[in-house]
Every structure is written in C-alpha cells, then in structure tokens.
Amino acid sequence: MSDTGMRDMAELLRSGARMLSRSCPECGSPLFQLKSGEIWCAKCQRRVVIVAEGEEVTTEAGIQLESLERTIVSKLSSMETLLTQENDLEKLKNVADVLDKLLATLERLRRIRKG
Numbered sequence: 877m878s879d880t881g882m883r884d885m886a887e888l889l890r891s892g893a894r895m896l897s898r899s900c901p902e903c904g905s906p907l908f909q910l911k912s913g914e915i916w917c918a919k920c921q922r923r924v925v926i927v928a929e930g931e932e933v934t935t936e937a938g939i940q941l942e943s944l945e946r947t948i949v950s951k952l953s954s955m956e957t958l959l960t961q962e963n964d965l966e967k968l969k970n971v972a973d974v975l976d977k978l979l980a981t982l983e984r985l986r987r988i989r990k991g
C-alpha cells in the first residue's frame with residue numbers, strides 16, 4: 877500500500893470516519909464510512925456504492941456501465957421492431973448500421989465490466 881493511502885486512512889479515522897469490514901472491489905483496501913454516510917476508498921480516492929446490504933460492493937463507475945448496458949439492450953429490442961416494420965432497403969441499411977454499432981458498444985461494455 878502506498879504512503880499516500882496510509883496517510884489518507886489515518887486522516888479519515890481522525891475525521892470520524894469508520895473503517896468497515898468490507899473492502900474495495902477495485903483495490904481490496906478497507907472501505908471507510910464517512911460521517912456523511914458515504915462509503916469511501918482511501919486508496920482509489922473515490923466513493924464506493926454498496927448496492928444492497930449483504931450484496932457485493934460496486935463502484936459508481938460499475939453502476940453507470942450497468943445502466944448504460946441496460947439502455948443499449950432496450951434500444952436493441954426497439955430496433956428489432958423497426959427492422960420488422962421497415963421495408964425500404966435504404967432505411968433498413970441505416971437500421972442495420974445502427975444495430976451494428978450498438979452491438980459493438982455492448983460487447984465492449986461487457987468486456988470492460990468483466991475487467
């Protein structure tokens with residue numbers, strides 16, 4: 877662990893933060909609960925969101941990616957309706973193009989989330 881991390885942890889404790897039994901999903905450092913109630917990783921220098929009691933902790937970035945993934949999946953299913961209804965070849969080509977890009981983005985997102 878870096879010196880900076882150690883010093884930040886000491887400062888957090890001094891400021892009244894509580895060390896939790898959970899550890900950061902990103903770096904494995906112990907997490908702190910600030911007086912404001914926020915969960916903080918001193919090493920990553922960022923806020924960590926605990927999804928639900930007893931469940932895995934996820935970083936805010938992870939949650940955003942998950943919601944982005946859900947949005948893309950729902951777009952993909954509305955694209956399917958478009959594909960079914962559209963008979964104009966030129967328009968179909970556009971739809972296929974967008975589909976292609978959405979699928980590529982989805983694949984990349986899933987790769988990032990898996991780490």
Ligand SMILES: [Zn+2]
Nearest residue numbers: 900903917920
């Ligand atoms: Zn961390």
